[in-house]
Amino acid sequence: MIGERYDHELLKLAVETAMKAGAHQAIAKLVEKKNHQIRFSNSSIDVNKEWVSYHLDVFLSKKPTFSLTGKIDTVTIQDPTSDKIKSILPKQVNHLDSLPKIKFYWGMEEDTADSYPSLDLYDPGIERFHNKAPKLVKTTINSAEEAGAEDVAGVLHSKAKKIGLLTSYGNGGVYKTSHCRQTVRSFCDEESSGQSVVVSKNLSDIEKKFKKAGQRSGNLARRCTEADQGKPGSYDLIMSPTVGANVLGNLLNGANPITMLGGMSCLKGKMNESIGPNELSVIDDPLIEKGMKSRPFDDEGRRSEKTALIDKGEFINMIHNTSTANLWRFLKLIKLKFWKRPTSTSNSELGQIGMTGTEENPRTLLPSPSNYRFKAGSYSLEEMISSSTKPTIYLTSNWYTRFTNMREGEFSTVPRDAMFLIKDGEIKKPLRDLRLKGNLLDMCEKIEAIGEDLKQIKWWEVDTPTIIPHIKVKDCKFTKAKS
Amino acid sequence: MNGRTLADHAVDYGKYIGADYVEARFIGSVNENYFCRNGKFLSIQKKPTRGMGIRVLKDGEMGFGSVDRLKEDEVESRIESIVKMCELTETEGSIDFSEEKIVEDSWEVPVKIPFEDISKDEKREFIKSLDKDIKKCGIGKFPFRSKLKNRILFFHTNSLEKYIVTSDGSRVNSEESFISLYSILNAKSGDDKEQRMIGLGSCSGWEWIEEGNLREKIIEQSKKLVNTVEESQNIKIDEEFDVIVGPEVSGIMAHENVGHPSEADRILGREEAQAGGSFYKRLLGIDDEKGKIRIDEQNYKIGSETISVVDDPTIEGSPGFYLYDDECVKAKKRYLIKNGELNELLLNREFAERFNTNSNAAARSAGYSREPIPRMSNTFFEPGNYSKEGLVEDVDKGVLIESFTEWNIDDRRFHSKYVGLESYLIEDGEVTNKMVKRPSLEMTTPALLKSIDAVSKDYEERMNFCGKSDPMQPVKVSTGGPYLRMRNIRVG
Numbered sequence: 025m026i027g028e029r030y031d032h033e034l035l036k037l038a039v040e041t042a043m044k045a046g047a048h049q050a051i052a053k054l055v056e057k058k059n060h061q062i063r064f065s066n067s068s069i070d071v072n073k074e075w076v077s078y079h080l081d082v083f084l085s086k087k088p089t090f091s092l093t094g095k096i097d098t099v100t101i102q103d104p105t106s107d108k109i110k111s112i113l114p115k116q117v118n119h120l121d122s123l124p125k126i127k128f129y130w131g132m133e134e135d136t137a138d139s140y141p142s143l144d145l146y147d148p149g150i151e152r153f154h155n156k157a158p159k160l161v162k163t164t165i166n167s168a169e170e171a172g173a174e175d176v177a178g179v180l181h182s183k184a185k186k187i188g189l190l191t192s193y194g195n196g197g198v199y200k201t202s203h204c205r206q207t208v209r210s211f212c213d214e215e216s217s218g219q220s221v222v223v224s225k226n227l228s229d230i231e232k233k234f235k236k237a238g239q240r241s242g243n244l245a246r247r248c249t250e251a252d253q254g255k256p257g258s259y260d261l262i263m264s265p266t267v268g269a270n271v272l273g274n275l276l277n278g279a280n281p282i283t284m285l286g287g288m289s290c291l292k293g294k295m296n297e298s299i300g301p302n303e304l305s306v307i308d309d310p311l312i313e314k315g316m317k318s319r320p321f322d323d324e325g326r327r328s329e330k331t332a333l334i335d336k337g338e339f340i341n342m343i344h345n346t347s348t349a350n351l352w353r354f355l356k357l358i359k360l361k362f363w364k365r366p367t368s369t370s371n372s373e374l375g376q377i378g379m380t381g382t383e384e385n386p387r388t389l390l391p392s393p394s395n396y397r398f399k400a401g402s403y404s405l406e407e408m409i410s411s412s413t414k415p416t417i418y419l420t421s422n423w424y425t426r427f428t429n430m431r432e433g434e435f436s437t438v439p440r441d442a443m444f445l446i447k448d449g450e451i452k453k454p455l456r457d458l459r460l461k462g463n464l465l466d467m468c469e470k471i472e473a474i475g476e477d478l479k480q481i482k483w484w485e486v487d488t489p490t491i492i493p494h495i496k497v498k499d500c501k502f503t504k505a506k507s
Numbered sequence: 508m509n510g511r512t513l514a515d516h517a518v519d520y521g522k523y524i525g526a527d528y529v530e531a532r533f534i535g536s537v538n539e540n541y542f543c544r545n546g547k548f549l550s551i552q553k554k555p556t557r558g559m560g561i562r563v564l565k566d567g568e569m570g571f572g573s574v575d576r577l578k579e580d581e582v583e584s585r586i587e588s589i590v591k592m593c594e595l596t597e598t599e600g601s602i603d604f605s606e607e608k609i610v611e612d613s614w615e616v617p618v619k620i621p622f623e624d625i626s627k628d629e630k631r632e633f634i635k636s637l638d639k640d641i642k643k644c645g646i647g648k649f650p651f652r653s654k655l656k657n658r659i660l661f662f663h664t665n666s667l668e669k670y671i672v673t674s675d676g677s678r679v680n681s682e683e684s685f686i687s688l689y690s691i692l693n694a695k696s697g698d699d700k701e702q703r704m705i706g707l708g709s710c711s712g713w714e715w716i717e718e719g720n721l722r723e724k725i726i727e728q729s730k731k732l733v734n735t736v737e738e739s740q741n742i743k744i745d746e747e748f749d750v751i752v753g754p755e756v757s758g759i760m761a762h763e764n765v766g767h768p769s770e771a772d773r774i775l776g777r778e779e780a781q782a783g784g785s786f787y788k789r790l791l792g793i794d795d796e797k798g799k800i801r802i803d804e805q806n807y808k809i810g811s812e813t814i815s816v817v818d819d820p821t822i823e824g825s826p827g828f829y830l831y832d833d834e835c836v837k838a839k840k841r842y843l844i845k846n847g848e849l850n851e852l853l854l855n856r857e858f859a860e861r862f863n864t865n866s867n868a869a870a871r872s873a874g875y876s877r878e879p880i881p882r883m884s885n886t887f888f889e890p891g892n893y894s895k896e897g898l899v900e901d902v903d904k905g906v907l908i909e910s911f912t913e914w915n916i917d918d919r920r921f922h923s924k925y926v927g928l929e930s931y932l933i934e935d936g937e938v939t940n941k942m943v944k945r946p947s948l949e950m951t952t953p954a955l956l957k958s959i960d961a962v963s964k965d966y967e968e969r970m971n972f973c974g975k976s977d978p979m980q981p982v983k984v985s986t987g988g989p990y991l992r993m994r995n996i997r998v999g
Contacts, residue, residue, distance in 0.1 A: 029576075060592075063977065065776040070602075072592035075573040075876045076585065077558075100554055103576040122627060127547040158596045177779035179977050209780040214789055214919065219780075285544055287657035287693035287702065377542050377550060377661070382874035382981070383575065384536050384665075386552035423783070424915035428926055428945060429702040431693060436924060438917045440783070457922055459915075459949070484781045484977055505922050506997035507954045 025151055026184045029078045030056045031104075032198060035190035038082050038109050043192055045117035048094070049085040049132055050192040051389070053323060053374055054104070057185040060154035065177035067165045069158060080104035081374050082113060083323075083389055086120045087131060092354065095120045096129045098374060098387050128285075130350035132389070133324040133368065137195050140320040140327055144313050146184070146200035147226035153182045153204060163231060164208050164238040171242025173210030173218075180206045187319075195325025202226075203316050206234060207483045209441070210241040215456055216251065218244020219421045219441045221266060223480040223489065225314050244420055244442040251454035254443070254504060260416040260472070261460070261500040262408050262446070267419045269396075269481035269490035271437065274425060275464040276306060276396050277488070279333045279341070281348040283430075290433030290464050291339055300337040300468040303401050307332050308343050308371065309491075310394035316482055316489035317394045324372040328394070331369040345372030345391040396490040401474025408473050408496050409446055416446040417455065417502065423485050433464035436503070458502045472498045510535060510557060511670045511680075513577055517561050518674050521586045528564035528604060529586070529674040532833060533557075533577075534875040536667035539622065541630060543660045546638040551627065558875035561586055567600025568593035569857075573876035605859035605866050607836050613680035614830040617823060618712035622664045622684070625713050634662050637688075637722060644729035645694065654733050657693035663708075677835035685983060686715050687826070687970055692729060694736040701736040702912065703728065703928060708970030708983060710828035731909070735929045739944035742932065747995040749905035750948065751898050751933070754967035756911050756925060757888050758986035762973070764952040765816045766886040768920040769843045769851070770869075770975075771858035777880075782975045783918025786952065790849070807849035810956030813891065814991075816844040818853060820868070820884035826970040826985045827884030832868040834879055841867050843886070844956070853881045873980035880976055885985035891962030898961055898992045905933035906946050906998055924949045947999035955993070963990035 031054075038052035061073040080101045087094030099116045101108050157180055168176040182204040189196035206222040220237035224230060263271060278289030291299075310318050310328040319328055324346055331341050344352065346368040356364040373392035376385045403411075409418070421441035428434040437460050444451045475493030482489040508516065510533035521529030539553045558575040563586065570589030574581050593600070638658055645655030665685045672678045687708030694701045705728050709715040716722075752760070768785040772778055774793065790807055810816075819840040820829045830838050834856050842850040854862065855870035858881060870879035899907070908927035916923040925948045932941040950958075968987040974980070 059978075061977070063777070063780075065779050068598055069568065069596050070777050071569045071571055071878065072589065072596065073571045073878065074585065074588055074592065075571075077573075077575045077876070079575065096550070098552060100556070102556060102558070123551055124548060124631065126550065128544070128549045154592065155595060158592075158598075175776070177776060179780055181977070207780050211779070214784065214786075217779075282549075285549075285657075286659050286691060288691070377540070383558065383876050384538050384554065384556045384874050386538055386540055386550075386554035388550040388552060423918060426913045426915045427702075428913040429700055431700055431702060434913070436913060436915060438915050438922070440918050457917075459922070459924060484979075503924075503949060503999070505949045505951050505954070506999060507950050507958070507995075 026056055026058055026200065027186045030054065030186050030188065032188050034080060034104050034106065034109060035188050037106055038080060038113060039190050039192050041109055041113045042082060042084055042117055045114035047084045047117045048087045051083040051132065051323060052190050053081045054188040055079055055185060057183065058151065059181065059183045060157065061179060061181045062157050062161050063179050064161055064165065067169065067176045069161060077383060078103055081387055083374060084117055084120060085129065092130060093125045093127050094129050095123045096126050097123060100387065128347070128351065130347040132191070133195060133326045133346045134193050136193060137321065137325060137327050140197055141311060143311065143318060143320050145225060145318055146202050149227045150182050150202040150204055151184045153227065157182065160231060160234050164206065164234045167235040167238035168208060168210040168242035171239045172212060172246030173242035174212050176208060176210050178206060178208040180204070189321065189323065189325055191325045197321060199320055205482055206237060208237050208241045210245040212245045212249045216245050216249040217441045218242065218248065219266065221481055221483050223316055223482050225316065248442040248454035251456040254455035254458035254502060256458065256502055256504045258499055258501055260412060260414050261497045262416060262418040263495045263497065264420045265479040265481050265492045265494060267422045268492045268495045269486045270422055270425055271467065273396060273486055273488055273490055275468060276333060280343055280391055281352060282390060288430040290431060292431065294339050297339060298337045299339050299465060300334060301471050302336045303474045304334055304337045304471055305332065305399035306334040307397050308369065308393050309397040310370065312395060312397060314480060315395035315491070316480065319394065322370045322372040323374050323389065326368055326370040326372065329370045341369065343369045343371035343391050343393055345389060347389065348391050393488045396488055398478065398492040400476050400478050400493055403473045403475050405475060405477065405494050408475065408494060409451060410449040412446045412449055418444040418446055418451065419460070422460070435464065436461040458504050461501045461503050467497050467500065470498045472496045508579060510559065510577060513579065513582055514559060514670055514672050516579060517559065517582045517586060518672050520583050521561070521563050522674050524587060524590055526563040526565050526590050530562045530834065531672050532560045532875060533670045534667055536665060539664045541634050541662040543634050543638060545658055546635050551631070560872065560875045560877065561589065562878060563589055563593065564602060564604065565590050565593040567602050568596045569602045571878040602857060603860050604856035607856060607866055609676040610835055610837065611678045612831065615682040616684045616710045616828065618684045620713040622666060622713055633716065634660055637725060640722060640726050641692065641729045644726060645733050654694050654696055654736065655692055655729060656695055659691040661689040663687045671833060671835050673835055679831045679835045681831065683710065684712055685710050686713065688721060690725065692732055694732045696736045699736050701732060701928065703732045703910065706970040708826045709824050710826060711824050731929050735942060738942040740942065742941065742943045744946065744998045748998050749902045750993045750996045750998065751902065751905060751907045752991050752993065753909035754988050754990065755969050756908050757988035757991045758969050759911060759914060759925065760955065761816050761886045761888050761988055762883060762984065762986045763916045764920060764923055764955055765843050766818060766883040769853050770881045771852045771854045771862060772881050774852065775858065775861060778975065781977045786919040786921040808847055809849050809953060810844055810847040811959050812847040813962060814844060814847055814956060814959050815842060815889040816886065817841065817889050818843055818883050818886045822885055825885045825968070826983045829884065832870040833872050834866065834870040836866045836868040836870065838868045853883065855879060855881045871982050873982050877978065877980045882975065882982050883973060883984050887985065887988035888962055888991060890964050890966050890989040893961050893963045895963050895965055895990050898963055898990055899933055899938055900936040902933045902936060906943055907931045907933055907938050908946060921952050923952060923955065948996060949999055958993040958996060959991050960994050961992040965989055
């Protein structure tokens with residue numbers, strides 16, 4: 025079970041050892057996690073996987089009292105023990121002296137947190153879940169095939185983590201979190217496919233959810249056989265939650281000081297401007313219990329809080345950690361904007377930059393989103409379809425979103441799986457082989473309707489868990505291969 | 508027990524508890540990253556890690572697990588767990604591996620200057636000076652204002668030792684070393700903005716900085732970006748043009764349009780819920796997905812006779828260099844397309860067995876916690892006989908696309924799009940100084956490959972990280988190549 029190796033005393037030892045060795049600030053984060061995964065294709069299981077890790081990340085800083093910036097480093101101790109901590113950390117603190125000041129490091133949370141919210145993020149059943157996972161995969165495959173699929177592919181992933189945190193300012197605590205997620209993709213033939221995604225923090229009704237996902241993907245695949253080549257041109261667009269999470273997720277990723285600094289955000293210069301309709305509101309929500317990345321505190325031990333990013337169409341906040349908030353405050357000050365005093369939004373995370381994803385890549389303290397949560401609108405999907413008097417395309421899935429220029433938000437993305445043409449308020453026929461070309465800001469402005477059906481999306485093309493409904497956008501451009 | 512003896516123990520223990528096949532891969536790795544914006548560091552990090560990946564076959568089912576606690580009891584418990592997971596599958600498993608030559612060997616990346624011989628100060632100063640040189644490329648009339656306003660440099664080194672042992676009796680040791688620079692440059696001139704991402708890298712030591720002419724290459728690309736943002740014009744092209752693409756563009760085409768569809772696991776559907784399938788499935792007429800696949804002995808013409816596309820991991824110094832893959836199979840050069848005909852797929856042992864042949868050593872994993880699957884290494888159009896000038900002189904009206912920005916391709920690798928960045932109009936056999944703003948090629952793979960009528964002898968290297976699988980496995984690959992001339996293309 026998760027927590028068997030976890031030793032909370034190591035956090036205290038790590039912070040004490042670091043401070044005694046001369047660090048001015050320290051964060052110790054102990055993570056024990058177990059991942060299970062089944063991958064399947066051609067309606068049978070390809071591989072069962074289990075990967076387990078237990079490590080201690082220690083963020084260290086030397087920040088002289090009168091200096092605005094400091095020297096920082098993060099050390100990871102795999103399979104941590106008292107002896108390893110006592111041997112490694114003092115050397116690592118000394119090593120800080122040989123590093124330059126990091127001009128982008130402006131401190132961490134120093135105030136003591138009063139309390140943390142109590143969140144129900146863990147289902148112990150998920151740890152035993154892999155024992156019945158093969159049967160659930162078969163249930164999914166069967167329901168997809170009953171709905172018309174010829175073959176079915178997908179992934180079922182479950183994860184349980186125990187996380188402990190202690191900072192040199194006494195902040196932190198411990199919590200367990202777990203989730204499972206499934207992607208199921210059904211095929212009737214090579215070019216007729218449908219996909220459905222399930223994300224769940226617990227196992228309640230899980231079999232029913234998987235069956236439904238299988239059925240939906242099978243249905244979509246069956247409905248898009250004999251699709252016509254789409255004609256390029258301008259259409260209104262209905263984005264499924266899967267598509268919206270990818271396309272609009274790229275916009276929201278720009279509400280981050282790191283992407284702004286890197287010239288990779290089209291939201292730069294748009295603060296306090298209207299970028300969408302009144303009905304569009306999005307928050308970064310680490311407190312929603314069904315959110316895959318929910319947490320009671322961030323990696324500086326700050327109490328988690330919700331942050332409105334877009335409110336009634338207006339871009340009003342970026343996410344921040346303490347360092348970027350202090351840096352931004354300084355930048356506002358030198359521009360004589362004294363009244364603008366950004367604060368941390370409790371989004372600090374020991375995350376990876378660059379080549380991400382494997383255990384080998386180093387971590388550093390960065391602002392990182394928790395769960396993007398859209399406010400539900402008032403439209404049902406049926407209403408969106410029936411009110412479509414102009415030619416409209418309904419996209420159920422997409423992939424490979426790439427930018428001509430991230431700063432401007434110019435992109436194209438490739439529809440994948442079922443895509444339908446809607447005319448005169450009805451789905452007329454399935455289409456294939458089109459490409460959506462657009463601009464993130466332009467599309468955001470042209471949002472015409474927001475659905476009532478919130479769904480959490482996390483899959484291969486969506487990194488940040490996103491709770492989002494169907495969204496309709498007018499006048500979008502579709503292209504196709506010219507030769 | 509050290510990592511190697513523990514890997515040997517893992518194989519013995521797996522066999523002892525009834526696995527039909529066991530493979531253990533120990534990796535000790537050191538990653539060093541420097542992330543710099545406009546000459547100031549956002550982070551400087553060094554991270555050593557050690558871990559082991561273990562793969563088993565049991566009754567035709569496959570299990571994979573990894574550990575980072577390198578102790579006997581931990582390894583034994585993981586093997587028991589993954590063998591049990593295979594048993595729980597309760598299906599008629601049919602997974603098997605091809606028979607391959609048993610090897611005991613070792614190999615290493617040749618390194619003249621190990622990374623640890625260079626101090627952090629020296630590395631830092633090098634990156635800062637590089638940024639300064641890039642910044643200078645954007646300085647025009649006003650000495651304090653660079654048109655390259657936003658410059659991100661991500662400098663990375665990796666040294667690793669790897670030991671792979673299989674229950675077939677193969678054992679391979681390797682010592683590897685990799686160095687790369689990935690940059691994101693933003694250029695602005697008036698209201699015009701352009702963004703450029705450039706990846707350069709090599710399997711070698713610190714000497715690559717000098718020998719690979721890193722500074723000169725980045726400065727050259729930076730100057731070209733500034734020129735592009737200043738000079739590019741919207742030029743309407745509404746007729747069929749000839750297009751010449753440079754090494755960077757031909758490299759990404761080789762990777763996306765030829766390399767990916769050649770991956771055998773995609774052809775047979777294993778990546779269908781992630782990185783997608785392959786249009787080769789229909790091309791090859793594959794309908795028997797469960798049993799052994801036989802490719803009919805007919806010619807699959809896929810491009811013009813002028814082209815051959817190679818995936819070659821054995822090129823010393825290249826980003827995708829290796830001499831044995833992650834299943835202990837000896838690496839070799841692979842002709843994916845030979846003279847316009849499909850010639851070879853990218854195979855690991857699992858898919859070699861499905862295709863009733865031998866592995867051609869394409870099994871790679873991104874780390875100890877990831878399973879080995881078919882991947883590319885250095886994929887490129889094989890250079891031809893033309894000079895760059897020779898390609899151009901036979902073009903009346905055309906576009907030369909030296910670099911690209913946006914690109915994408917559908918998940919069967921059939922419909923692709925490439926948007927040019929540094930692009931010039933060609934008129935009457937000469938490259939003019941008229942720059943075309945963001946010309947776009949939106950083409951099917953067969954149309955693209957059949958349109959090529961000439962290939963240059965010049966070759967230029969690019970490095971990238973290729974993503975595939977779930978969980979994600981980024982592996983280093985080469986995406987460079989020669990110049991290609993494509994006839995009668997509709998440019999958007």
